[in-house]
Amino acid sequence: MGYAHGAQASDLIARYVLWIERQTRKPRDELCRNALAFQPLIERLSAGLMEEIRGLADGAKISFEEALLCQARGEAAHSGSTEGCTAFAVTGSATADGNALAGQNQDLPPEFSDVGIVLHLKPSDNRPRVVMFTFAGQLGYSGMNSLGIAHFANGLYNCPWRLALPHYPLKRVCLEQENLDQCVDILASHPACSAGNMVFCSGSGEIADVEIRSDDVSRYFGKNPDVLLHTNHYLTEGFLKHEDNTLKDSCPRLDRVGELIDEHLGGLTVDVMKEILADHSGDPAGICRHGAKGMHSVSGYIAEPAKGVLHIRRGHGCIGSWEEYEV
Numbered sequence: 001m002g003y004a005h006g007a008q009a010s011d012l013i014a015r016y017v018l019w020i021e022r023q024t025r026k027p028r029d030e031l032c033r034n035a036l037a038f039q040p041l042i043e044r045l046s047a048g049l050m051e052e053i054r055g056l057a058d059g060a061k062i063s064f065e066e067a068l069l070c071q072a073r074g075e076a077a078h079s080g081s082t083e084g085c086t087a088f089a090v091t092g093s094a095t096a097d098g099n100a101l102a103g104q105n106q107d108l109p110p111e112f113s114d115v116g117i118v119l120h121l122k123p124s125d126n127r128p129r130v131v132m133f134t135f136a137g138q139l140g141y142s143g144m145n146s147l148g149i150a151h152f153a154n155g156l157y158n159c160p161w162r163l164a165l166p167h168y169p170l171k172r173v174c175l176e177q178e179n180l181d182q183c184v185d186i187l188a189s190h191p192a193c194s195a196g197n198m199v200f201c202s203g204s205g206e207i208a209d210v211e212i213r214s215d216d217v218s219r220y221f222g223k224n225p226d227v228l229l230h231t232n233h234y235l236t237e238g239f240l241k242h243e244d245n246t247l248k249d250s251c252p253r254l255d256r257v258g259e260l261i262d263e264h265l266g267g268l269t270v271d272v273m274k275e276i277l278a279d280h281s282g283d284p285a286g287i288c289r290h291g292a293k294g295m296h297s298v299s300g301y302i303a304e305p306a307k308g309v310l311h312i313r314r315g316h317g318c319i320g321s322w323e324e325y326e327v
């Protein structure tokens with residue numbers, strides 16, 4: 001799988017490695033040396049993923065260190081990635097058919113859209129198939145597997161960096177699981193380098209949210225058990241002491257998405273969620289982000305796990321085009 005990915009996307013992978021270099025403002029040789037430190041940690045997490053990274057290097061005709069760098073991005077510069085994002089998971093009484101929906105707007109510098117791909121994974125062993133939106137050469141990001149497990153993410157801040165696992169290998173391994181408990185256990189058992197948040201859903205209608213720091217994880221439960229919403233500030237009681245309002249538009253965005261969800265509570269559908277992800281209240285720092293802090297909503301996702309369908313949008317929520325992918 002890694003070799004096929006590398007061979008098919010070699011030009012884009014080369015551009016992604018160059019973008020990592022420019023974004024982190026670190027020389028490539030330093031980034032590659034730092035990336036090697038993650039090798040034993042990724043190997044311990046998943047020997048199969050490490051084999052895929054080696055195949056990626058061969059297929060794309062890049063060094064093994066550069067292939068590792070694609071799995072680390074900002075972590076190889078010893079810093080977390082700067083991301084926004086508005087994520088949701090709704091189910092049961094909140095949705096029109098009682099089934100779960102989950103997704104997000106992906107808020108990043110606009111250059112990321114130049115190397116975005118839809119990656120289809122079809123393992124030859126007993127692991128589930130996967131469809132994810134990611135960046136060429138990066139083997140883990142947001143998506144859904146053929147068993148209905150889907151996850152999405154938000155950036156979090158004010159967290160000391162430590163040498164541990166980058167988030168992207170963890171995201172990939174979560175997409176190889178059969179249920180949400182297994183996903184939560186992976187996050188609890190394998191510390192991450194930096195802070196982030198992950199939102200999950202399953203085909204059986206379960207939803208979950210886990211805040212991640214380099215020293216611990218904390219599961220978030222909303223007031224309504226059928227609604228989980230998250231932007232870019234800490235919500236769990238154990239982590240509130242770390243919140244420093246780094247991204248000042250995070251609280252207004254969470255309030256706004258909560259208002260829109262409440263307006264449609266009991267009638268939430270894919271189409272309604274597409275409209276919510278296109279909302280411009282607070283522009284240019286709205287749910288549909290247009291440049292605040294250098295970030296744009298470069299893509300968006302909505303998972304329908306009970307139907308085995310992942311909706312992926314390229315571009316802003318207001319003008320981007322949506323495509324359906326059967327997983």
